[in-house]
Amino acid sequence: MTMKDTTFEIRAYGKSELALLYFPKAWSARGALCNLNYWINRNAELRASLQDCGMSSKSKHYTPKEVALIVHFLGEPLL
Numbered sequence: 832m833t834m835k836d837t838t839f840e841i842r843a844y845g846k847s848e849l850a851l852l853y854f855p856k857a858w859s860a861r862g863a864l865c866n867l868n869y870w871i872n873r874n875a876e877l878r879a880s881l882q883d884c885g886m887s888s889k890s891k892h893y894t895p896k897e898v899a900l901i902v903h904f905l906g907e908p909l910l
Contacts, residue, residue, distance in 0.1 A: 839907040841899050845892050849901070853910035870905060877904040 845853075850863035853870075857863035872879055880900050886893075893901065 837867065839902065839910060841902065842895050843892055844898055846890070849893055849898065849908075852910070853905070855909070871901070874904055880904070 839852075847864050849858035850867040851857065851860055854863035854866045857866060871881065876896075877900060881897055884894075884896050884900065886897050
């Protein structure tokens with residue numbers, strides 16, 4: 832059995848794009864995003880950190896700083 836030698840890249844991601852990396856088997860991008868938002872909202876420290884760095888719920892993208900926070904609290908998505 833061989834292991835993939837990949838590392839998740841911290842960069843700007845569309846919200847649905849990142850959500851699909853965390854939930855690749857979701858029925859839709861919207862479903863994946865709902866799941867990711869659920870995880871974020873259940874983690875008070877992550878939610879507060881994202882708010883402190885200026886994350887907007889209206890934005891369609893996560894900044895590299897926001898992605899770094901999400902990965903710090905939730906771990907890297909499976910690639």
